[in-house]
Amino acid sequence: MQPILPPGWARPKGYSNGIIAEGRLFFLAGIIGWNERQEFTSDDLLDQFHQALLNIRAILDAGASGPEHIMRMTWYVTDMEGYRSRLTEFGAIYRQVFGKNFPVMACVGVTALVERRAKIEIEVTAVIP
Secondary structure (H helix, E strand, C coil): CEEECCCCCCCCCCCCCEEECCCEEEEEEEEECCCCCCCCCCCCHHHHHHHHHHHHHHHHHHCCCCHHHEEEEEEEECCHHHHHCCHHHHHHHHHHHHCCCCCEEEEEECCCCCCCCCCEEEEEEEEEC
16 A cells, blocks of 8 residues: 655645555445444444444454555545534544554535434445555
């Protein structure tokens, strides 16, 4: 993986602007914050984010991969202001689960997700060398 930062640009915080990678592509569906039995244990955005990351980690592990192979993440959030107001907490949970691996990312505010109780859904693309 080779992060790309154009000359003179400020380094982004918590993500990369661009990445060049070679290997096998590993695509993860939109992952939400319910447990392995497809049950929500919380309606809190931060709790669901934490569970979604754990779910992503489990899928990566099952595919002989890990957070270091994630190249792209797209987050769909139903409460953008709730997300913005807790950025520090989101960052701490992200680093706890994934370490200091910062793929290209986008965070999109949406009005609803397919699962009515879901507050966040995360799509992932990984590249396994």
